[in-house]
Amino acid sequence: MATLDKDLLAIQEMRDAVTRANSAQAAYLQFSQQQVDTIVKAVADAAFKEADRLAKMAVQETGMGIPNHKKMKNEVASRDVYEDIKDLKTVGVIGVDRLKKVTEIASPFGVIAGIVPTTNPTSTAIFKTIISLKTRNGLVLSPHPYAVKCTKEALDVCRIAAEKAGAPEGLLQCLTMSSMEATQQLLKHPNIHLILATGGGALVKAAYSSGKPAYGVGPGNVPAYIEKSANIAKAVRQLVQSKSFDNGTICATEQAIIVDRSIAQQVMAELKKNHAYILSDEEKLKMEKMISPVPGKVNPQIVGKSASCLADSVGITVPDDTKVLVGVETMIGKNIPFSLEKLSPIFALYTVEGSTEAKQVMIDLLNIGGRGHSCAIHTENEALAEQFAIDLPVSRIVVNTLSSIGAVGGTTGLAPSFTLGCGTFGGNITSDNITARHLMNIKRMAYGIKDVEVPKPAFEITPLVENIKAQEPTWDNAVVQQIVDEVLKQIVLQKN
Missing domain, CATH: 3.40.309.10 (Aldehyde Dehydrogenase; Chain A, domain 2)
Structure with a gap:
């Protein structure tokens, strides 16, 4: 029996994940602010509770870092991020300027592709999940090849908590087959609407080259x-x-x-x-x-x-x-x-x-x-x-x-x-610490508050004459009469 090509399997897994996330996100789009906030709190609580176990998994799989330090990072990614965004309005009308008569309305991006680094695999997964859920986006994570198990486990902790709290099934996805080809195709998939790239320079460059809106971050020194x-x-x-x-x-x-x-x-x-x-x-x-x-x-x-x-x-x-x-x-x-x-x-x-x-x-x-x-x-x-x-x-x-x-x-x-923008100094679109505020479109409904008088166009004889000359190269009484008639017509229009 012939074995299937690993990259082909990985690409199919990616396509299926994007399809499921898109279907779920279409349903999630209809959720109220209260429903969204209930889900986000449940996920933050679950991730915080599992911070220690996920930290140990990350160290064991990657061979990097210190378990109780990674536990702290998981706690920041869950509890601290939640506390920062819990009161943020992300559904429907989120702001009204009564003086200027402008109303701001939140709209999600759609499905986000999240690239996760090997250095912070579980904390980054938790962080990207929470800010995506808060803004009614779907999420497809692409883990680093050396951190697939712990990244998927972190996402599963969040996914199970989200679904128990009422989130549509399929909203949160994680690729598992460690294929660079699948990741590159994920970045260009027509049903991916934004890329959150945290990782090495090559992946960040691929994100910016994908033709998609992308938040990529540069290296630190x-x-x-x-x-x-x-x-x-x-x-x-x-x-x-x-x-x-x-x-x-x-x-x-x-x-x-x-x-x-x-x-x-x-x-x-x-x-x-x-x-x-x-x-x-x-x-x-x-x-x-x-x-x-x-x-x-x-x-x-x-x-x-x-x-x-x-x-x-x-x-x-x-x-x-x-x-x-x-x-x-x-x-x-x-x-x-x-x-x-x-x-x-x-x-x-x-x-x-x-x-x-x-x-x-x-x-x-x-x-x-x-x-x-x-x-x-x-x-x-x-x-x-x-x-x-x-x-x-x-x-x-x-x-x-x-x-x-x-x-x-x-x-x-x-x-x-856990995604720190470097601004144009480092070739990024933003210098902000990326958070939920960056993952939604803000529509603005604006009423007219000033009356303006649109001036009538000034009447010019020269273009008129040039136009007639172009049509009738010889000057005779008929041409002159045409010019006179047109001038009189324009004068009457100007007066009215």
Whole structure:
């Protein structure tokens, strides 16, 4: 018996999933705000309850990150996202400006294709499900090949809770066959109406090239500046906590520390106190080969691994309680491994003479990867923080907090999100933290509130004469009479 081609099976699975999601979404379109909100709450509660189990599944399947950290991410994706959007109106009339007589009406996009990364497979699935349901959209998830089981399980938790709360069957779908061909065809499917792309650069580029509306996000290469006025002990503690959180798998995690020379020794001492291991020159060379065996490209094998594991893999002995590895660096470039986005607990450390040089180092780091994403500043100088925010080509400037958790809305007032727009700095359509507000059309019904008098067109004899000349090349009494008659006719019309 002949075996069916894997890609063909995956493509058929994708087509069936899109068909089911579209049928269910047509029914979901008729749901009231109260029905929608009941479903969204049920899903958020169910996902929050399963946060720990899903986190363990993700670590076991991908080999990346730390279970109790992934649990926190699942909790943010469920509880925090829900709390942020629970009162948002997404059905029918959502706003009325009585003075301008404009009424705003929400309309869903339809069916959304969600690309899910291997670094945050369950939290991203929960997040995209909740914001899609809130806005009456269907959803088809395409997991990373290394995270299919845990992504599908996260979606199943949400799907079962949604259907128990009254959602149409088939509204939430997850592809399971790990086919790049099927994913690419999903992005171009005529019944997919929006793409939410969170993942590697190639997939984001494919989303933007699909001919569909797409929210794609760029890479992060987050620089963190410790300015001389900062609370050094607190700043360093937060940086180490942030960098070691889930072994650095959040794209908003700091990648390089920039420190004023006048406080450099204090920062070094605090780093060691917080279980950071400062690499010697020889050890740094070994780590560089591990980070980027091919110049300009980060080794995917380092992503989400612990500091001890990374050190051990290149024969470096570090204390068992080591949280991050730090390499002292002076250069920036695609061929300088420590200056790249490493998605692991490895820091570059740059020393600068002051804020002017610090700003340039940050810009240079962002320019090799990470423009438009995020940066962190530790300072007690509010004017300096504001000036950096004005000058740096990033969408999120987090001050005196952990960038990894702060940029996604965990420790700041930013909208909780696992899809962070990079604006035109990074080739994206938005610089926002993507959330439910971005997943609906807003129609506007506007009454006339001003009367205008449309002026009559001015009468011009020249075009009239030219028109007659074109038809009648010879001038005679008949032509002249035609012109006179037409002029008199237009004068009468103008008066009326």
